[in-house]
Amino acid sequence: MSAADRRPAESERADDGEARREQRAGARRVHPTSVLVFTVGAALTLGLTIASVVSISSGNQRYLAQQARQVDSAVQATVTALQQPLIAAANVASNGTSASFRAYAETVTGEGNTFTSMSLWHVVARHATLEAVVGSAPLLLKSPEGGSTFISSVPRSTQLTVLGIISGKVRTLGYAERLPRSTDGVVVYAESALPANPFIAPVAPSPFAGLDFALYFGRVTSARTLMLSTIALPPSGRSTEAVVPFGSAQVTVVSALVGRPAGVLPHWVPFAVAAAGLALAALAAAFAERLVRRREAAESVAEVRGAETETQRGIAQTLQHALLPEEHPTFPGVEMATRYVAGVEHLEVGGDWFDAIALDGHRLFLTVGDVSGRGLAAATVMGSLRHAIRAYAIQGDAPAEVLRKLSGLVNVGRDGCFATVICVLLDVTTGKVTVASAGHTPALVVDARGRRFVDAPPNTPVGVQGPRPPASIEFELAPEALLVAYTDGLVERRGQSLDDGLDALRDAAIDWDAPVADVLAGVVATMLPEGAGDDVAILAVRRLALTGAAAPDGLTFVPRAKRTFGRDAVEVAAARTFAVDALPEASEDARAAVALLVSELATNATQHARTPFEVAVAVDESGRRVRVEIGDFAGGEPTPRSPGPSESRGRGLGILEATADTWGIESHDEAPGKTVWFELDLGPSTAAPPSPARAATRPGSRGGDGLEPDRQG
Amino acid sequence: MDIGLERAQGHVVITVAGEVDLATAPELAAALDEVGADDGPIVVDLTEVGFLDSSGLNVLLQARERLGGGTSVRLVATRPAILRVLAVTGLDEVFPVFPAVGEAASGS
Numbered sequence: 001m002s003a004a005d006r007r008p009a010e011s012e013r014a015d016d017g018e019a020r021r022e023q024r025a026g027a028r029r030v031h032p033t034s035v036l037v038f039t040v041g042a043a044l045t046l047g048l049t050i051a052s053v054v055s056i057s058s059g060n061q062r063y064l065a066q067q068a069r070q071v072d073s074a075v076q077a078t079v080t081a082l083q084q085p086l087i088a089a090a091n092v093a094s095n096g097t098s099a100s101f102r103a104y105a106e107t108v109t110g111e112g113n114t115f116t117s118m119s120l121w122h123v124v125a126r127h128a129t130l131e132a133v134v135g136s137a138p139l140l141l142k143s144p145e146g147g148s149t150f151i152s153s154v155p156r157s158t159q160l161t162v163l164g165i166i167s168g169k170v171r172t173l174g175y176a177e178r179l180p181r182s183t184d185g186v187v188v189y190a191e192s193a194l195p196a197n198p199f200i201a202p203v204a205p206s207p208f209a210g211l212d213f214a215l216y217f218g219r220v221t222s223a224r225t226l227m228l229s230t231i232a233l234p235p236s237g238r239s240t241e242a243v244v245p246f247g248s249a250q251v252t253v254v255s256a257l258v259g260r261p262a263g264v265l266p267h268w269v270p271f272a273v274a275a276a277g278l279a280l281a282a283l284a285a286a287f288a289e290r291l292v293r294r295r296e297a298a299e300s301v302a303e304v305r306g307a308e309t310e311t312q313r314g315i316a317q318t319l320q321h322a323l324l325p326e327e328h329p330t331f332p333g334v335e336m337a338t339r340y341v342a343g344v345e346h347l348e349v350g351g352d353w354f355d356a357i358a359l360d361g362h363r364l365f366l367t368v369g370d371v372s373g374r375g376l377a378a379a380t381v382m383g384s385l386r387h388a389i390r391a392y393a394i395q396g397d398a399p400a401e402v403l404r405k406l407s408g409l410v411n412v413g414r415d416g417c418f419a420t421v422i423c424v425l426l427d428v429t430t431g432k433v434t435v436a437s438a439g440h441t442p443a444l445v446v447d448a449r450g451r452r453f454v455d456a457p458p459n460t461p462v463g464v465q466g467p468r469p470p471a472s473i474e475f476e477l478a479p480e481a482l483l484v485a486y487t488d489g490l491v492e493r494r495g496q497s498l499d500d501g502l503d504a505l506r507d508a509a510i511d512w513d514a515p516v517a518d519v520l521a522g523v524v525a526t527m528l529p530e531g532a533g534d535d536v537a538i539l540a541v542r543r544l545a546l547t548g549a550a551a552p553d554g555l556t557f558v559p560r561a562k563r564t565f566g567r568d569a570v571e572v573a574a575a576r577t578f579a580v581d582a583l584p585e586a587s588e589d590a591r592a593a594v595a596l597l598v599s600e601l602a603t604n605a606t607q608h609a610r611t612p613f614e615v616a617v618a619v620d621e622s623g624r625r626v627r628v629e630i631g632d633f634a635g636g637e638p639t640p641r642s643p644g645p646s647e648s649r650g651r652g653l654g655i656l657e658a659t660a661d662t663w664g665i666e667s668h669d670e671a672p673g674k675t676v677w678f679e680l681d682l683g684p685s686t687a688a689p690p691s692p693a694r695a696a697t698r699p700g701s702r703g704g705d706g707l708e709p710d711r712q713g
Numbered sequence: 714m715d716i717g718l719e720r721a722q723g724h725v726v727i728t729v730a731g732e733v734d735l736a737t738a739p740e741l742a743a744a745l746d747e748v749g750a751d752d753g754p755i756v757v758d759l760t761e762v763g764f765l766d767s768s769g770l771n772v773l774l775q776a777r778e779r780l781g782g783g784t785s786v787r788l789v790a791t792r793p794a795i796l797r798v799l800a801v802t803g804l805d806e807v808f809p810v811f812p813a814v815g816e817a818a819s820g821s
Contacts, residue, residue, distance in 0.1 A: 569736035576734075576764075592794040599766040603735045651767040651802055658801035 064240045068255040071213045072244045073376070079247050080380045082192070083160040085114065086177035088387035090188045093120050094179065095405070096395060098132040101188075104391040105134035115190045116172065121151045123178075123185040128152040138191055139166045140174055147189075154178045154187050160247030165217050165225065170196060173217075173227075175247065198226050216252040219243055231256045331356075331364055333428035334541050337517040339524055341536040343489060350535035351378030351419070352487045353386050357393045362429045362661055365393035368485040368539050369421035369440070369462075378417060381410060385419055385462065399423035399436035403459060403470035406438070410463035418463030422456075422485050426477065429662040431543055433483070436472035438462045441488045441498075444505060446512045447481035453502065454483075482512065482519065482542045489534035490527050516540050557618035557627045564614045567606050575602040575615050579628055582617040586626065586682040593659050593680055594628065600652035601630040601676050609634035609673065619682070625661075626682055631675040716744045724753040724818050730761035733769030741769060745776040745786075755780070756817040758789040765795050770804060777808070784809050787817040 085108040093101040098120055105118040117135040121128045128151035130141075140147035140163070154161045154176040163174035171194045178187045214229035216222070221241075226233075235256035242253050338354050351371025359365055367389050371378045388409055392402045402423050412418045422440040426433050435443060435454050439461035442453035456473045460466035477483060491501030510522030520540055528536065561582035565571040576598040580591050598615060605613035609632035616629045656663050660678035667674045714731035725748045733741055748755050757773065759765065777786040788808045790796055799805040811817035 569734075572735045573732060589793075592797070595764060596766055596794070596798060599734055599764070603766065603768055606735065651770065655767060655798065655801055 060238055064238065064255050067211055067213065068240055068242050068253055071208070071211055071215070071253045071255060072242070074208045074211070075215070075244055075246060075251060075253070076376055077379070079160055079245075080376070080383050082114065082175055082190075083177065083247065084380075084383040084387040085118075086160065086175065086188045086190055087179065087384055088391040089118060089120070089190075090177050090179050090182070090186055091388060091409075092391045092395060093186045093188065094182060094184055100395050101132055102134055103394050105132075107390065107394065109135035109190070115192050118188065118190040121187040121189055123152045123154075123187055126152045128187065138174070138189060139168045139172050140189060140191070142168070150174075151176060151187050151189060156180045156182055157248070162247040162249035164249060165194070165227075166191070167224070170194070194227055198228050199230075212256045214254040214256070216254070217246070218250060219252055221252055221254065225252075227251070331358055331428065333362070333544055334364065334426070335516045335544060336539070336541045337515075337520050338540075339520045339536075339538045341489075341524060341528060341532040341538075343532045343534040343536070350374055351382040351417075352489070352535045352537040353382050354485070354537045354539040355386050355390065356539065356541075357390055359393060359396075359425075362427055364426045364428065364541070365389075365399075366424040366426065366485065366539060366541060367421060368487060368537055369419050370487040370489075370537070371419040372417045381415065381417055381419065384409060385421065389421070389423065393423075393425075398472065399425050399434050400459075400470045400472040403436050403438050403462065406462045407465070407470075412463045415463065418461045420461045420488070423472075424483065424485060426483075426541065426543070428543065431477045431479065431481075432474065433477045434472050434474050436470055438470065439464075441486065441491060442502070444484040444486075445477070445481060446484070447478045451506045451512070453506065477543045479543055482516065482540060484519075484523070484538065484540040486538040487536055489532050489536035490523070490538060492534070494533075516542050555620045555625060557620050557625075559616065559618045562614065562616040564612055565602065566612050567610060569606060571613075572599055572602040572606060575599070575613070575630075579615055579617050583619070583626055583682065585623070590626070590680055590682045594626065597656055597659055597678055597680075598628060598630065600655055601678075604652055604676070605630060605632040611673065624682055625679055627677060627679045629675050629677040631673060633673040714740060716740055718744055718747060720752065721818065724756055726756045726758060726814055726818070728758040728761070732764040733762055733772075734764065734766050735768045738768040738772045742772040742775065745772065748776075748780075750780050750785075754785050754787055754818075754820070756787050756789060756811075756814055758814050758817075759795055760789055760791055762790075762792070762795060765798055767802070770798070770802060773808065774804075784820060787811060787820070789814050789817050 089101060089105055089108075092104045101120045105120075107113075109115045109118045115135060117133065117138045119130060119134070119138050119140075120132040122131050123129075128148040130146075138147065140150065143150070143166075150163055156178050158180050161176045161178070163176065166172045166174055172191045173194060174189065174191050176187055176189045208228065208230070212231050214221075214231055214233055214235070215227045216225040217227055218225055231254075235254060237256065239254055239256040242255070243250050244253055245251075336356060338356075340352070340354075343350065351373060352369070354368045355366070357365040357367075367386070369382070369385060371382045371385070385406060388406060389402055392405055397405065400423075403421065406419075406421065410417065410419060419438070420440040421438045422443060423436045424433060424443065425435075435456045436459065437443075437456040438459045442456065444451060444453055454473065454475070457471040459470040488498075491505050492498060493501055505523070505527060508523060508526045510519065510526055512519060514522065520538055523538065524536075561578065563575075563578055565575050565578075576595040579598040580586075580595050583591060583594060586594070602613060602615070605611065611633040613633075614629075614631045616631075618627045618629075619625070620627070656676075656678060659680075661680055663676070663678035665674055665676050714729065714733060714737040716730075717728040719726045719728070727741075727744050727748075729741060731737065745755065745757075755776065773786060773788070780786065786808060788799070788810045789812070790799065790810055791812055796805070796810070799808070799810060809817070809820070
């Protein structure tokens with residue numbers, strides 16, 4: 001400053017040269033402002049830079065933390081999904097035999113299933129014996145003492161006991177379940193293979209889809225313990241590490257920041273702010289800049305919050321999908337559809353479910369249920385009930401019996417929750433429906449007579465002790481009739497009674513004759529115009545009209561052989577040889593069944609109609625089902641028989657009822673006589689196992705010509 | 714169909730081979746009719762029977778009725794097709810069924 005002070009003094013002796021010097025001196029005089037502007041600008045720039053760095057850093061932290069939570073949820077859902085089939089298998093083994101264990105285990109083990117191997121063990125006095133294996137031989141057997149040490153050390157626990165990674169040709173995880181409070185020494189052990197390449201990113205509906213993380217078994221992060229990774233390892237950039245429980249074991253989750261998470265400022269923002277701030281270095285510009293940045297910061301926070309809410313809801317839906325069946329089975333003779341509508345009021349996973357289980361060629365077991373409460377606890381109960389129902393249904397339990405057995409699995413006092421469940425057993429060929437409801441909203445039936453609710457006997461919800469054993473109702477579902485089961489979220493509204501909601505569903509002005517999936521879309525659109533408040537699970541099934549003589553829809557039978565036989569008794573043997581010879585590809589069981597049924601019906605024709613008879617054999621296009629028709633030419637109406645001890649016709653029809661998958665009698669329209677037909681699956685596992693009870697049931701109204709099975713024994 | 718009848722100590726063994734149906738059941742009935750109530754229980758050996766339907770079952774039931782029910786007619790069967798028809802008709806609970814003639818004769 002001293003030079004500048006001196007110069008104005010010199011300028012008093014002015015000349016041309018001094019005028020230029022004065023100009024320069026004037027510029028120097030605004031310097032403090034410039035400095036001020038620069039200082040302020042620089043300060044602002046620095047402030048903004050720091051602010052954006054902090055914003056990015058906290059955004060990153062928040063994103064990483066949220067991602068770690070999601071992976072944790074996904075891990076817990078995985079444990080639940082692994083444990084439930086084991087619990088169900090252990091229950092089945094405890095209540096049944098190793099054969100019923102096998103029947104259930106086969107539905108969850110093997111190609112395309114969760115487990116590569118499932119085995120049943122029996123522990124007596126610290127010694128474990130292997131009783132049954134489904135799938136491949138357990139790798140556990142190769143461990144010292146054949147795994148007996150591990151199996152016998154499995155504690156009775158609500159927690160899944162995890163053996164760890166077994167290094168074989170394929171790295172495999174082993175788990176075991178011994179039911180809490182069990183006294184019978186039953187331990188179920190299962191193995192599932194880890195993906196050969198852990199770097200293949202999971203896709204929906206895996207709950208792990210879309211997350212950036214690596215998952216290690218245990219606390220050591222090495223290639224040997226790596227279970228799954230969606231990122232390059234070691235992770236570049238920021239990552240966090242957390243240890244979360246995995247049943248009785250632990251897994252380490254390394255969550256990484258890959259790419260720019262939505263709503264978070266890019267990492268170059270601080271440099272841009274600094275550069276821009278320094279370049280502008282002007283108060284106005286700095287203010288403008290500051291205003292812009294402030295607005296951006298506010299927007300980005302709002303965006304992050306919105307995205308978090310969405311992501312949270314996304315997790316809930318993903319988990320729900322992971323726990324529900326991926327797709328329902330398609331089943332001959334019915335048209336089926338399901339819908340799951342996630343509620344908007346809750347972010348957590350709900351306890352609603354549906355399931356459809358094919359028991360055999362003609363029977364379907366359907367369930368819809370709702371566990372009270374929300375979150376992983378409700379989802380866990382939901383999953384265990386779903387698997388238990390599956391196990392009991394496959395075992396052959398009727399709906400009311402299934403409900404009775406479920407009551408042992410949930411206890412409102414102990415678990416703090418209960419479940420409403422509806423179980424529907426449908427025989428597709430007869431239309432016979434058995435419904436048992438545990439405090440569940442009534443199923444809706446839509447048929448030619450109108451729309452009405454199934455009046456099933458009231459039973460208490462599962463988990464609440466009832467005064468008497470659960471009861472069920474039976475009725476016939478007519479061809480083309482529709483049955484809809486759903487959870488209460490569909491019909492419950494705040495400020496509206498349940499009856500009003502049920503009326504609204506019954507009276508919904510939609511096209512009930514449309515394809516089942518469209519009916520459900522219509523029901524959802526009508527009942528939940530603004531989306532569901534609570535979660536809703538819906539399952540609907542329509543029994544298809546039987547074409548011609550009650551053949552399940554979609555089956556076209558191609559005639560294969562046809563011949564007329566005389567009235568003589570020896571023709572019976574000729575007829576059965578003829579029918580069996582027309583089916584060279586059929587299994588031994590199927591051939592024996594065809595021989596027996598043709599023999600019975602041919603006997604009826606020669607003995608009672610006393611006419612020649614005709615045998616026609618047809619096989620459906622897929623070659624899996626045979627239809628045999630045996631027609632007689634008896635004039636007049638078939639006459640009711642007088643029952644007698646030597647009567648064989650009645651017993652013959654009993655055999656028909658017990659052996660054929662489906663059968664019927666038709667009177668000829670123009671010619672005299674009638675045709676009795678039956679259908680059988682040709683596969684290796686033909687008709688249902690022998691059951692004296694079934695043989696004794698009457699064919700009911702299907703005959704309609706006065707023939708009755710003989711009940712004498 | 715071939716039928717053999719053998720009287721033993723305290724019981725009668727009827728051995729059947731072939732197919733039992735409407736045409737052949739009368740032969741079986743005739744063999745069964747030869748046995749009286751005093752001859753002891755009848756053991757019907759169906760081991761070599763390839764086919765049996767309700768015509769044959771009726772004949773067996775008639776014999777059982779005539780001889781006073783109970784364990785008067787005992788069956789020997791091992792083939793799945795025969796065991797199956799007995800099971801679906803519920804007759805496996807009416808007739809005692811044994812895997813071998815010796816066991817059927819002693820009734821255990």
